[in-house]
Amino acid sequence: MRQSSSPAIPAPYAERLGLPWWAWPVGLAGAGLLAAELWLGATGLRAWLPFLLLVPAAAAALWWLGRIRVRVGDGELRVDDAHLPVRYVADVVPLDAAGRREVLGVGADPLAFVVQRPWIGGAVQVVLDDPADPTPFWVVSTRHPVELAAALLAARDAT
Numbered sequence: 001m002r003q004s005s006s007p008a009i010p011a012p013y014a015e016r017l018g019l020p021w022w023a024w025p026v027g028l029a030g031a032g033l034l035a036a037e038l039w040l041g042a043t044g045l046r047a048w049l050p051f052l053l054l055v056p057a058a059a060a061a062l063w064w065l066g067r068i069r070v071r072v073g074d075g076e077l078r079v080d081d082a083h084l085p086v087r088y089v090a091d092v093v094p095l096d097a098a099g100r101r102e103v104l105g106v107g108a109d110p111l112a113f114v115v116q117r118p119w120i121g122g123a124v125q126v127v128l129d130d131p132a133d134p135t136p137f138w139v140v141s142t143r144h145p146v147e148l149a150a151a152l153l154a155a156r157d158a159t
Helices: 023-039 045-065 097-103 145-158
Strands: 013-016 069-073 076-079 082-085 089-095 113-115 123-128 137-141
Touching (some): 069 145, 076 137, 089 097, 097 123, 123 145
Parallel strands (some): 113 137
Antiparallel strands (some): 013 069, 069 076, 089 123, 123 137
């Protein structure tokens, strides 16, 4: 008896574009130094107010900078709250730091959708094939450009 082979469902890809570990102590130390400068000479509650405001604000800003998630699954690419059905993906090009710089450089297309984080070297360029959308391509930062490109192409081929 022969078993029917169903197409393999591609494994979903998920990544968080968080900050490097060293950005947290640097950012919090910078907020602490600024608070210490504002504290000089103050007395009472005014002495502690800069610390109570600036250090949590710096922590919130650092968290906000690293909140972006990239995900391939359920037939679409999700980057933060933007989503792209994989049926519109014509091609995916993994980019290293030099390739990303070239795509986003002087001759960049102003209609491109870009989510890039400067502390992440790699990216993918997702070329679109959607006549109803003027966006020619997406450029998305990723620490694993080859894996993200493979996941997108596999998801597109599975649909």
